Amino acid sequence: MSSPREPAPGTGRGAPALVAQGICRSFGGREVLRALNLTIGRGEFVAILGRSGCGKSTLLRILADLDPEAVGKVEVPARVAVAFQDARLLPWKRVAANVGLGVRDPDVEARVARALADVGMTDRHRAWPSTLSGGETARVALARALVREPELLLLDEPFGSLDALTRLRMQELLATLCARYRPTVLMVTHDVDEALLLADRVVVMVDGVLEHEVTMGAAASRTRSGDRFGVLREQLLGMLGVHGH
Amino acid sequence: MSDVGTTRQLALGTGRRHRRILPRWVRRLAGPLLLIAVWLMLTATGLVSSRTFPTVPDVWRAGSALVSQGVFLPALGVSARRVAIGLAIGLGSGLVIAVVAGMWGRAEDVVDSGMQVFKAIPTFALVPLLIVWLGIYESPKITLIALATAWPVYFNTFSGIRNIDRRFVEAAHTLGLGRWGIVRHVVVPGSMPGFLVGLRISLTNAWLALVIAEEINATNGLGMLLSDARIAFRLDRIVFVIVVYAALGMLSYALVRLLEERVLVWRPGFEGEQ
Ligand SMILES: Nc1ncnc2c1ncn2[C@@H]1O[C@H](COP(=O)(O)OP(=O)(O)OP(=O)(O)O)[C@@H](O)[C@H]1O
Ligand SMILES: [Mg+2]
Numbered sequence: 001m002s003s004p005r006e007p008a009p010g011t012g013r014g015a016p017a018l019v020a021q022g023i024c025r026s027f028g029g030r031e032v033l034r035a036l037n038l039t040i041g042r043g044e045f046v047a048i049l050g051r052s053g054c055g056k057s058t059l060l061r062i063l064a065d066l067d068p069e070a071v072g073k074v075e076v077p078a079r080v081a082v083a084f085q086d087a088r089l090l091p092w093k094r095v096a097a098n099v100g101l102g103v104r105d106p107d108v109e110a111r112v113a114r115a116l117a118d119v120g121m122t123d124r125h126r127a128w129p130s131t132l133s134g135g136e137t138a139r140v141a142l143a144r145a146l147v148r149e150p151e152l153l154l155l156d157e158p159f160g161s162l163d164a165l166t167r168l169r170m171q172e173l174l175a176t177l178c179a180r181y182r183p184t185v186l187m188v189t190h191d192v193d194e195a196l197l198l199a200d201r202v203v204v205m206v207d208g209v210l211e212h213e214v215t216m217g218a219a220a221s222r223t224r225s226g227d228r229f230g231v232l233r234e235q236l237l238g239m240l241g242v243h244g245h
Numbered sequence: 246m247s248d249v250g251t252t253r254q255l256a257l258g259t260g261r262r263h264r265r266i267l268p269r270w271v272r273r274l275a276g277p278l279l280l281i282a283v284w285l286m287l288t289a290t291g292l293v294s295s296r297t298f299p300t301v302p303d304v305w306r307a308g309s310a311l312v313s314q315g316v317f318l319p320a321l322g323v324s325a326r327r328v329a330i331g332l333a334i335g336l337g338s339g340l341v342i343a344v345v346a347g348m349w350g351r352a353e354d355v356v357d358s359g360m361q362v363f364k365a366i367p368t369f370a371l372v373p374l375l376i377v378w379l380g381i382y383e384s385p386k387i388t389l390i391a392l393a394t395a396w397p398v399y400f401n402t403f404s405g406i407r408n409i410d411r412r413f414v415e416a417a418h419t420l421g422l423g424r425w426g427i428v429r430h431v432v433v434p435g436s437m438p439g440f441l442v443g444l445r446i447s448l449t450n451a452w453l454a455l456v457i458a459e460e461i462n463a464t465n466g467l468g469m470l471l472s473d474a475r476i477a478f479r480l481d482r483i484v485f486v487i488v489v490y491a492a493l494g495m496l497s498y499a500l501v502r503l504l505e506e507r508v509l510v511w512r513p514g515f516e517g518e519q
Binding site for chain 1: 264411413415416417418420421422424430431434435437510511512513
């Protein structure tokens, strides 16, 4: 299950949704990404784990076309949506306007209403972002990403700043919405459990490349009580250099 | 004695405490009214002689006379026109320069350091130069007002644009907004608080510049009323014109406040319409 260097391409759902080849990025001579390769199949949910500062956000920024200085080849679909850890809702726009921003569709309002309903924020559509709680903010950020009906959804620790309980709720919500809309997802997380619960495949970034990967297989393993859950958890923690649990 | 900490009584009900009692603008009006009351008392009781400072009724009569003689309104019109044109030019150019410097990286260093020099020169020291260049009629007056109002708007808008969080620009980019969309949805609203601060200073400066500008060849406008009153030693008229200046200044301040309340509702802690 742990294949060195070259992660296998997508899980066989036709042409891949994302191909990144030989991605390199250094900051002032310090190499952060070193010829990193990643392929994600259509509809696949991939989680990236890695130590803090290893370059996960850097990779996501490159894939989101936010880094003009990166080297390498990136193929992504036309519709890519990003949800940042810090939400980045524009404070001068109400919730609904934030969600609908940049959506080119005569029926934006109906789409926004549906997206807000999906995340359970219908009654807050006229609120200012500064008045939302952390969990509400994360939900709006998720709605803003999903309303674009993305073919590729990039999530950078979308629930990183939430308390444990809200985080569990949000994970359930994300799983439900992904089952409904089947986007291709690449999610960065610090949380091994979160990765195991949500992803089809978990990759581990070490020294600027995706060093290990774990494929989840049957959905049955994706519950905390499943037999494999504990085994995979130990394995991933080991890959992250955490031992003795 | 007691080891219980402090107990605070929180405001009861939904709103803030004062809201229901008096609207904010009524409370704000109390300050000026208090000043007038003090003035009334000091002069009516003879504590201050009316030769030093005219009484309220004196000033009222002087003002009514100026209005009924058809002197005041034309003068006000001339001065208001100068302020309007000068302000329009000043605000417009300040804004344009700020946007150029703020949006176009290569222009920033040159433009901004240029404006710094400009700021270091006391605007009113330029009056002799303006007279030599532009004569003594409308153009030096309007130019002076424009100069005095351009830089506050420039500096505050520029720093407003500079201080926009880059992360919002990135977010807008990932939402599929182009350059124009980013200007419209991020740069303009994001720099609005700065612009409004600049606007407030500029309005204050505009009336100040008007007074200075109208000392050049005062043949019309409020400045003429003032210099005529001085020559005739009419304290009541002098004070009347001063009161008019104060009212104009407060009116423009109130306008900016109104604009801020409309435009900045989104700011945390800003109590506006819900
Ligand atoms: N703009 C930048 N300039 C200089 N160094 C940077 C910049 N952006 C990132 N880095 C460096 O690159 C490395 C990777 O950063 P990145 O944000 O991708 O880490 P990460 O894996 O997302 O970490 P975390 O899990 O803590 O969010 C870090 O050491 C960081 O200091
Ligand atoms: Mg990160």
